[in-house]
Amino acid sequence: MxxxxxxxxxxxxxxxxxxxxxxxxxxxxxxxRLLPGPLLAIILAVLCAVVLIPIFYIFLASVNTDIGVAGGEFWPSSFSLENYTKIWSSVGLAKGLANSVLVAGATAVVSAAMSVSTAYVLVRYQFLGRLTILRGLLALQSVPGTLMVLPVFVLFSSAASYLGVQVIGTQWGLFITYLTFAMPFSTWVMVTYLRGLPRELEEAARIDGASNLGVLTRIILPLSWPGIVVSGIFAFLLGWNDVLFASVMTRPDSQTAAVALQIFGASQEGGAIPMYGQMMAASLVCAAPVVILYLIFQRYLVGGLTAGGVK
Known part of the structure; x- marks a missing residue:
């Protein structure tokens, strides 16, 4: 009971x-939850509309005629893909895209590879000047790139006089310029990421007889892919979106897609009816590689950007 x-x-x-x-x-x-459900849905809808409506208008303008765009038509009276075929001859987009992919891609790969080894030394080893280097990497992010245009141009142009090496107007000269600005940020991203990796894995590898290079290549690199992808993509965007340095450091045969778009847009000023359709089509074509890159490496981006946030 x-x-x-x-x-x-x-x-x-x-x-x-x-x-x-x-x-x-x-x-x-x-x-x-930060906001109530209905209010959160409304805010997200408004933000998506702010981003997607201009993109949708650019697409509609790219398949519209120049007269229709100039007349203020939002929805084209007739759809045509003719603008997408004309941009390769009028804008000179093929050469610009090839140069952008070559320079920005090389900057992303080299910057990501060098930042991993540099960050590993800064995180795992204690030496004189280590804190100074870390603070210098952080301080370099606050320097506007506009202030560096003239010093970089003078430095590279003087190399032709003193060293006999032509840097201005070459693709590798633009690559060195982008690498100089991409390395501090990429290294800082990798420093933040490597701080979150456990040291026990490296100690176990050293017990098994792995050298410093073996630990870096067999342990650190496989575990650091999210951080490597983040640093590489941001370095790629630096070279892809830049107009200022590319305008100064290139010639017509080495200009990037951003410079080609700028020149094409400036040439349309003062005309009777600017080629709005071709400008919109060229803009979408230039934006497509970056969007595809984000979609491919999206899962790595989320892991790399949130790395180091929780200890």
Whole structure:
């Protein structure tokens, strides 16, 4: 009788606890949610509209006629892909895209590869000047690139006089310029990422006889792909979107896609009816590689950007 009473009372006592845990978890979800559900949905819809409506208009203008775009038509009266075929001859986009892919891609690969080894030394080893280098990497991010145009141009142009090496107007000269600005940021991203990797894995590899290079190539590199992808993509964007340095450091045969778009847009000023359709089509074509890059490496980007946030 007592056992039955105890079991009944125990069951009755446990039921309120279980029943009480559900409102608690629901209340916790409501507390952790920053905004109410309907308001959050409205804000997200507005933000998506702000981003997607201009892109949708650019696409509609790219398949519209120049007269239709100039007349203020939002929805084209007739759809045509003729603008996408004309841009390769009028804008000179093929050569510009090839130069952009070559220079920006090389900058991304070299910057990501060098930043891993540099960050590994800065994180795992103690030496004189280590903190100074880390603070210098952070300080370099606050220097505007506009202030560096003239010093970089003078330095590279003087190389032809003193060293007999032509740097201005070459693709590798633009590559060195982008690499100079991409390395500090890429190294800082990798420093933040490598700080979150456990040292026990490296110690176990050293016990098995792995050298410093073996630890870097067999342990650090496979675990650092999210950080490597983040640093590489940001270095790629630096070279892909730049107009200022590319305008100064290139010639017509080595100009990038961004410079080709700028020249084409400037040539349309003062005309009777600018080639709006071709400008919109060229803009979408130049933006497509970056969008595809983000879609391919999206899962690595999320892991790399959030690395180091939790210790």
């Amino acid at each position: 007592s056992a039955t009473t105890t079991s009944v009372h125990g069951k009755a006592a446990s039921e309120p606890a279980v029943a009480g845990s559900r409102p608690g978890s629901a209340m916790q979800q409501e507390v952790t």
